[in-house]
Structure formats: structure tokens, C-alpha cells
Amino acid sequence: MKVLVVDDTAFMRMVLRSLLEQMSHDVIAEAKNGKEAVDLYSRFMPDLVTMDITMPEMDGIEAVKQIKMINKDAKIIMCSAMGQRQMVLDAIRSGASDFVIKPIQKERLEEAIDKVFGFKTAVARN
Template sequence: MARVLIVDDAKFMRMTLTNILQKGNHTVVGEAENGRKAVELYRELKPDIVTMDITMPEMTGIEAVKQIKAIDPQAKIIMCSAMGQQKLVVEAIEAGAKDFIVKPFDENRVLEAIHRVFEK
């Protein structure tokens, strides 16, 4: 069972992910609506996994990945992208993200990604 920090600027997306993760018996330890808050909460909560939206106000998901990896090189981050953001996903993986899931979220795909990243 993973402790997960959900980062997305859309409340609806955070709620959707929370529901999926709770069904999969994971615990949502926090939510952030932008990259800056994500970095703060990562420091504070030390989650097992972060689901990170790519496009957000104040600080992008890619910037947040770089900052979180600087704090904790072992951080496990899964990017959440909309269709057509492949270039950004590649950038995020290069910055240290471990996997990605595409919106709209498929429940099985989300839980598989969490499981795969958590087990590594």
C-alpha cells in the first residue's frame, strides 16, 4: 500500500485519482494544485509516490520533478499527461519521472503504474 501525493491543478482530476487510489487500497497523504506546493508537501509528507500533472500554474510538473529529485534522488514520480503531450512526457522522464499515465484516467492503468513504480 503506497502513500501518494496527488498534484494537479484541476480539483476534479485530484478527486478522480483519489477515488481510484483508495479503491486500490492506497492512501492519499496530500494534494497540491501546483508544482511549488508539490515540492513543499513532498518535503513535509515524504510520500512513497507522487502523481504529477505536467501543465500547471506557478511551476510546471517538469520543474517540480527536478526540484523533488534534487531533494530526494530516490523519489518515485508518475507523470499525468493529456493526449498529445509526448514531448513533455519525454522531458519529464529525462528529469527523473518513473512512469506516466494519460488522461482521462483508466483505473487499471493508474493502479498498474502505482504498483510497478512502488515495487521497484
């Protein structure tokens, strides 16, 4: 599966890339803000986007809205810190498919991907 990873911190992008690659997904691009995310989405049309909420230039909620205008069927999983419940609800209302709470656990990310796509993504669960 082709994935676009969006987070304003390089460390979190690295963590997400590592987890996704362990699940045999292909991270085709990374963005550090919502504006980059929308541009990269339209260029690469990935199967899945992992999207941070709080970012400079354009937040994740606005980016979700814009990506959904490009492709109403876009699959987007929000990645949020604890305490951002209202933002998560806003993101879901804007079109996000699911959310995971930071720090991101591999099992929870797998579960979210399975839920969004309706199948088991893990080749082998340890």
C-alpha cells in the same frame, strides 16, 4: 502506500484520490501546482507522487527536478493529456518513473504503480 496527488484541477485531484483509495492507498496530501508539490513532498515524504505536467506557478517537469533534488529515489508518475508526448519524454528525462495518459483508467494507474514499485499493488483485481 502514502501518496501526494498533484493537479491544477480539483476534479482531477478528486478522480485520482478516488482511484488510489480504491486501490487501498492513502492520499496524504494534494497540491494544485508544482510549487505546492515540492513543499508538501518535503514535509510529508510520500511513497508516491502523481504529477500533472501543465500547471500554474511551477510545471510538473520543474517540480520533478526539485523533488528529485530532495530525494533522488522519489517515485513520481506523470499524468498527462494526449498530445503532450514531448512533455512526457522531458518528464521521464527529468526523473519521473512512469506516466499515464488522461483520462486516467484505474487499470493503467495500477499497472504504472506496479511497474514503479516492482510488485502488484492491487489487493483484488475485479
